[in-house]
Amino acid sequence: MFVQKTLTRNPKAELYYDLVELFSGFLLVGFLWTHMLFVATILLGSELFNNLSAGLDKYYLSYVGIPFIILVAFMHIFTAGRRVPTRYQEQKIIWRHAKMLKGTDTWVWVFQVITGVSIFMLGAIHVWVVVSGWPIQAMTSAERMHAFWWFYIILLILGEYHAGFGIYRQFVKWGWFPRKPIGYISKLITVIILSLGIAALFVFYTMAKGGGIV
Amino acid sequence: MSKRKLTFSIFRYKPQEPDAKPHMQTYQLEEEMGMTIFVALGRIREDQDPSLMFDFVCRAAICGSCAMIINGKPKLACKTLTRDLPSTITLMPLPVFKLIGDLSVDTGTWFRHMSLKTESWVHTSKKFDPKAIEEKMDNETALEIYEAERCVECGCCIAGCATANIREDFLGAAGINRVGRFMVDPRDERTGDDYFEVIGSDEGTFGCMALMACDDNCPMQLPLQMQLAFVRRKIAQAGLKAKTKVVTL
Numbered sequence: 001m002f003v004q005k006t007l008t009r010n011p012k013a014e015l016y017y018d019l020v021e022l023f024s025g026f027l028l029v030g031f032l033w034t035h036m037l038f039v040a041t042i043l044l045g046s047e048l049f050n051n052l053s054a055g056l057d058k059y060y061l062s063y064v065g066i067p068f069i070i071l072v073a074f075m076h077i078f079t080a081g082r083r084v085p086t087r088y089q090e091q092k093i094i095w096r097h098a099k100m101l102k103g104t105d106t107w108v109w110v111f112q113v114i115t116g117v118s119i120f121m122l123g124a125i126h127v128w129v130v131v132s133g134w135p136i137q138a139m140t141s142a143e144r145m146h147a148f149w150w151f152y153i154i155l156l157i158l159g160e161y162h163a164g165f166g167i168y169r170q171f172v173k174w175g176w177f178p179r180k181p182i183g184y185i186s187k188l189i190t191v192i193i194l195s196l197g198i199a200a201l202f203v204f205y206t207m208a209k210g211g212g213i214v
Numbered sequence: 215m216s217k218r219k220l221t222f223s224i225f226r227y228k229p230q231e232p233d234a235k236p237h238m239q240t241y242q243l244e245e246e247m248g249m250t251i252f253v254a255l256g257r258i259r260e261d262q263d264p265s266l267m268f269d270f271v272c273r274a275a276i277c278g279s280c281a282m283i284i285n286g287k288p289k290l291a292c293k294t295l296t297r298d299l300p301s302t303i304t305l306m307p308l309p310v311f312k313l314i315g316d317l318s319v320d321t322g323t324w325f326r327h328m329s330l331k332t333e334s335w336v337h338t339s340k341k342f343d344p345k346a347i348e349e350k351m352d353n354e355t356a357l358e359i360y361e362a363e364r365c366v367e368c369g370c371c372i373a374g375c376a377t378a379n380i381r382e383d384f385l386g387a388a389g390i391n392r393v394g395r396f397m398v399d400p401r402d403e404r405t406g407d408d409y410f411e412v413i414g415s416d417e418g419t420f421g422c423m424a425l426m427a428c429d430d431n432c433p434m435q436l437p438l439q440m441q442l443a444f445v446r447r448k449i450a451q452a453g454l455k456a457k458t459k460v461v462t463l
Contacts, residue, residue, distance in 0.1 A: 006461060007461055011456070012414075015450060017416075083423055097379050101286055101427060102287075103427045103430055105427070174447060178439070
């Protein structure tokens with residue numbers, strides 16, 4: 001028995017951490033997939049895209065949604081992030097262990113940590129750039145995509161990877177479905193969203209070229 | 215058909231020898247019909263190097279003593295046939311457990327700690343009457359208990375677990391499975407609160423990140439994903455309802 005541990009022990013703390021990790025993760029995946037569907041409306045024309053953006057603004061959904069998602073993202077970083085090995089030796093153990101075991105799910109997790117940290121940095125830049133160039137308009141988005149297409153491809157792949165495998169892992173963890181089918185389904189959704197994202201990116205890129213911005 | 219020549223690269227280190235340094239040592243051996251890693255190790259010790267340390271007792275995947283890392287995967291040496299492996303075979307001791315020497319590790323201390331921590335016995339207020347007829351249990355429950363009890367405590371799930379490799383206090387699949395076994399046992403009178411107290415933390419069920427190396431590598435093919443998830447759901451429910459006290463001065 002240690003005094004410092006007895007005096008600070010909250011038996012439910014780690015239960016709440018785990019539940020916050022679960023629900024914040026679900027919300028972020030839901031957000032990301034909806035976000036990509038909204039972006040993909042450009043495939044149906046820039047008028048629809050602009051109307052959707054204006055509609056979200058009109059009903060204050062963007063002004064409530066963006067700060068809310070940032071808050072949820074921080075909750076996710078603090079709860080899921082507690083599992084990230086921070087000490088040098090721990091990181092070396094995990095790296096050695098993953099190489100030795102060659103377990104798919106272990107490697108997937110290693111990359112989830114890497115993608116998670118990267119999304120934190122790139123996502124922050126993305127939010128800053130979009131918010132400072134408010135409102136969202138097809139033409140301004142096209143300009144951004146044209147100039148920084150590589151940035152958006154990297155962020156898209158990192159985000160979809162992290163979300164797709166994150167949701168897979170939660171289903172595995174809580175056992176609502178067996179591993180194999182849930183793996184196929186989450187991979188399928190990820191591929192669909194990725195294709196939509198890349199198609200939208202392509203449309204924006206050509207729009208900027210055709211629109212005489214170049 | 216000519217016999218294969220097998221090359222074994224084996225981890226050698228005796229921590230109790232002051233000048234010893236961990237290193238890999240190679241041995242060569244001719245493969246025989248139906249050869250297991252356990253048989254091969256016996257050959258090496260008999261014919262080539264009597265100082266090689268490794269554990270075994272039953273040779274039939276019942277005792278769980280001969281678990282080791284075979285070409286990167288935790289497996290039982292007695293259940294692994296050389297014909298299923300390439301001709302170069304690397305053997306390492308299980309991580310997480312205390313190294314005794316070479317391939318021999320002390321799983322006993324770890325499992326004893328886990329058994330005590332999870333209080334692995336039926337908690338009942340009923341007095342045992344040796345003359346009374348035994349109470350009946352329905353077949354389905356008995357089978358569920360038996361499924362979890364098939365664990366041979368070899369330690370493969372612990373060695374394969376990334377969390378257990380960096381968190382010494384993590385009870386791992388073996389520990390969580392053990393609690394699951396008592397949760398379905400109608401004779402055990404422990405409540406959700408009691409179970410939550412034992413494993414409702416990152417040391418227990420919430421420490422699991424679901425990397426499923428336990429599920430992939432269990433030599434007894436225990437349904438560990440579903441068992442771990444079952445315990446996680448039960449413990450989360452119990453925890454949300456539990457009346458717990460936070461010490462304040």
